[in-house]
Amino acid sequence: MYRRQLLTTATLGTAAALLLPGRTAWAAAKVRLDAAKIAKYKVRLPIPGAMPAVSRKGDTDVYRIAVRQLRRQVLPPGMPKTTVWGYGAIGHSASFGYPACTIEATVDRPVQVTWANELYDKDGHFRPHLFAVDPTLHWANPAGGKDGRDMGATFTKTPGPYKGPVPIVTHVHGAHTGEESDGHPSAWTLPAAKNLPKGYAATGTLHDVYRDRAKQQGSTWEAGTTVCRYTNDQEPGTLWYHDHSLGMTRLNVYAGPVGFYLLRGGDTDLPAGVLPGPAPEPGDKDGTDHYELPLIIQDRSFHTDGSLYYPGSRAEFFDHFSGPYVPDSDMAPMWNPGFAGDTMVVNGATWPRVPVEPRRYRLRLLNACNSRTLILKIASAATGARPAPAAVPFWQIGADGGYLAKPVRLDQLLLASGERADVIVDFSGVYAGTPLFLINEGPDGPFAGGQLGTAYQAADPATTGQVLRFDVQSLKGKDTTVPADQLSLPKVAASPASTVTRRVMLDELDSAVLTGVGGRVAMLGTVSTDRKQKPLHWHDDATETPTAGDTETWEILNFTDHAHPVHLHQVQFEVLDRNVFLQKPRPAEPTESGRKDTVLTYPGEVTRIKATFDLPGQYVWHCHILEHEDNEMMRPLTVTPRP
Structure with a gap:
């Protein structure tokens, strides 16, 4: 629901008033920075x-x-x-x-x-x-x-x-x-x-x-x-x-x-x-060697003066729709249905490098992009044909809410917005002086699953297809940690039996006023037993109202044409399975064998999760594509006290 095309300039303006009537852009022109020119x-x-x-x-x-x-x-x-x-x-x-x-x-x-x-x-x-x-x-x-x-x-x-x-x-x-x-x-x-x-x-x-x-x-x-x-x-x-x-x-x-x-x-x-x-x-001195590294990955765009660029109007980015807006249509003038930056930022720096020794490292990875789905891989070259061969595998040991059932060897790691992965990377077989590259083979637009080259094209290898560089240096001391393939992870506790099944949905609606204008709003809702869809707004009465202490199965039906990461507050849930509508289910991925709070729901599929809601109160559930969350793809999750 978003596109990679960006305008080369953005029209920005002053803060002369708290609301600037009739204007959807700011006044002073700023020039977009070409991401290819960033070293x-x-x-x-x-x-x-x-x-x-x-x-x-x-x-x-x-x-x-x-x-x-x-x-x-x-x-x-x-x-x-x-x-x-x-x-x-x-x-x-x-x-x-x-x-x-x-x-x-x-x-x-x-x-x-x-x-x-x-x-x-x-x-x-x-x-x-x-x-x-x-x-x-x-x-x-x-x-x-x-x-x-x-x-x-x-x-x-x-x-x-x-x-x-x-x-x-x-x-x-x-x-x-x-x-x-x-x-x-x-x-x-x-x-x-x-x-x-x-x-x-x-x-x-x-x-x-x-x-x-x-x-x-x-x-x-x-x-x-x-x-x-x-x-x-x-x-x-x-x-x-x-x-x-x-x-x-x-x-x-x-x-x-x-x-x-x-x-x-x-x-x-x-x-x-x-x-x-x-x-x-706390209290670490400069130069302290860390073998557990937190990696917060984001995509951003910039102006030539160093300021961040984010589209100030629908006309700038998504489909260049320039109106009419209020009162002649139902289209939001400044909101965009998604955003893809043209520059990768890790821990607050564009395309950084990190020295590593030929030993094992623990990486905590977070996809903190607004909309982008990442497909990460460690490769021997920064550019070149995609898919690239993996030079070193990931061993994933944990997901959002804890450890997996067992380590999972991966040549590539998929992370939707809001998802995390706890991985081991072993550089011990790499010679000192060798550069390796963390690359991104996810798309520069919406992700719908499928195979690279047929279902989607990889991110631009010259910009958003690169993330960071590992510089392998000499070993400073013996690595006494346990090899990833020999790890015995803590047992994942069994979740209680489900007593309630809910059927909820995701959908995107076009303009109800203008012909041929899409991407008006992203919504959640319910699906009846006879498969009737009921899209609901944020302000509509809560329909997801578990009783405190209950364990529920949620069947999440995705009626859109791309994937959405769905996040539930309060709980860490079990991913049960997925199935194309009315077809045989396929089990959860091995990387979903631990507890999750965010799950990727694919188009035309039912994703089933199981969660125990034990705290009464007002919570929410929503799509973690932030642009969707902000325009109706979020609903109340009200846990009611047990009588």
Whole structure:
């Protein structure tokens, strides 16, 4: 539902007003940077450190973490710096970065985080968004005040982008936590800026509910903050955190605030020394050798002044549709149905290089792209014909929520947006001085499954088909970790028997007003037993309402023409199987034998998952293509208390 074609220039504008009526673009022209002109492998891979804590005493790790606007060297040195947003520990200015430091957590040891929205300048005045916020969507809408927040506004003519203070709410993706700490899209807060416009709602609907509940329990939240508690009562796994504000997640995440949340320890983790390590730890000195590497992979586009490019109108990117919009059609003027950047960024640097020794490494991989599906491979050449032969395999040992049933050898690794993989890569058979390349053979457009060369074409080998370079150097010491093919992984616990089956669906709708105009909205919904489809909006009454303690099977029917990663909050689920409509099921992939919170659903197929919902409260489920999530492809998931 998105295309690779990009305009060579984007029309951008000023922040003269909070809403610029009748304008869908900004005023000052900026020139797009040609990705082919960005030098590759000039910068050593940045390694996010461990997030500094306020306290690790007692039974809880306590953090105070803010999101701020930063200037960082994302492009190679000698090119302009880039304005981004990033998380960091309050009181530790060096910890603020893009991406953020890793929150290191321990199974069954709670973490408490005070999340602060500090998107204001040195004078305390709010910072407007870096990108064009489409106010015609169903979104946070602070300008609507308390009565109009968290819903779509009504316009009589096409508005310009919202330029007011930015809502932020942080979601720890994959966390099993109470509703007040889940990062619900309606639990946002504005920064505690001096110049918040009169009449604006400073907080989202559910933020007020959770703040008042906390106050009744003796806890007072400061303005511009949210206090969350993560019990970490789940398996060790590769979690991550990011913004989740209603109707603008795609824009907020694209600006930069993401980081890993790695959960370790407990009875179901492997003993120290079995897997490669160490990972970055608090207090690490410069030059510390790490054999566990976090890799946050994103696609971005830039202007020649170093600023990030994200399309400010439908006319710029998807299908160049230039209207009519409000009031003569049902098309959103600034929203695009998907986005593919032309530059690969890893840990906040474009096409970095990383020195490795001829030994085993543990890689924690996250696809943090807005829309792009990655198909990763380690090859001996950066360019050349695709598919390329694999030079070194991956051994996948874990997925989103924990370890797999057994290690899986892979020549290529598929990751949809929001998915993670825990892998071992063994460089011990590679001579020192040899360069190897992490390449991407996924498409530059929508992914629908199938074979490379027939069902889809690989990403451009000159740009988005390359990710990073491994530079194999001399071995510094003996590798005493266990070879991946000899690993015995912790047993994956059996999930309870299912007592309820739900049939839900994904679909995309064209304009109901204009003939031949597609990609109006992406939706979820229900399917009846006689296969009647019922697309539903975000604001429609909840239909996914499990009772706390129930285990349910969800049959997810994809009626679109491409794949969608589907994410459920609160739970880590079991992937059961997939089948083409009315045909014999095929089992889950070996890489899905552990617990997942995000599953790729293919077009024309039914994907079945099984989940236990044990915490009552208001949650959500949605497509993790962020552009889809922001325009109706998200639904309430309301877990009701057991009578």
